Amino acid sequence: LRTEALQELENVQSPQQLGDLRVKYLGKKGALTEILRGMGGLSAEERPIIGQVANDVRAAIEGVIDAKQEAFQQAETEGRLREETIDVTLPGVRQTAGAIHPLNKVAQEIEDIFTGMGYTIAEGPEVETDFYNFEALNLPKNHPARDMQDSFYVTDDILMRTHTSPVQVRTMKQMNGKPVKVICPGKVYRRDDDDATHSFQFVQVEGLVIDKNIRMSDLKGTLLQFAKQMFGAQTEIRLRPSFFPFTEPSAEVDVTCVKCSGHGCRMCKQTGWLEILGCGMVHPRVLEMGGYDPNEVSGFAFGMGIDRIALLKYGIDDIRHFYTNDIRFLNQFARM
């Protein structure tokens, strides 16, 4: 029995088999137990001798089984340690992270500057009615100035907004005669042929302030403060007389190309100035249509193209870069 058991134990491959053999030889119904049980039938002289032999065999088998078990356990532990090894010197797998689009970045910056001056942010729909986009801004049907903004019409009366000025009107109606101080960022659409400085869709920020005693000088001071924060403290602005149906008087505003001139922004080269926005004192008729009494309050408004601000700020020479989304172009702004 001993030889047989040791032989079998020699060939054991798994802890499972080992367990089976332990039962087979040492278990309650095991071979050895059987022999011990049969000892009752032996004579008094034989009993201690056989008993001694049986115990020796048991001890031998048990010893081998225990040793094997330990070996299995150790192998398992070693295996697990090997598997779980971490090589802390391996280089990491670099993940690419997204970044904010330059236009959104500039929009956020503009919003920060104006909220810093006490403005709140208002938004409106990109699909507008003729009334809000034109009529309520002192641009009745067949008004020649409608040609200034070639429009995408959805129906006779509904169009893609050509500017963010309709949000002025919506805000005035909402405020119901109370003072207004908002900026309105958003996409606008015009039937333009795309080129380096034009896009059929671009981004504007509108500003509107209405209160008692708002003057042109408030507008000028606001825009100067904005320009200095946006482009740097050396930046200057100039106002050129202009025309918009919804403001009177109206002006176009240029900024000095402080950042741009250095690395050859083609829009600035000749004059050193770049036009960035249109503005003026809100036309009395627009105030009236918005529910305000022009004899009680006055206001200023301005509207700027975020694309142009971004061109100027980063010295980019083609507006189309913002919309073609070449990853090599966009990546340059990830770390700015």
Ligand code: PHE
């Ligand atoms: N809405 C004008 C445009 O898109 C800009 C503007 C806004 C001018 C507000 C004056 C006042 O051209």
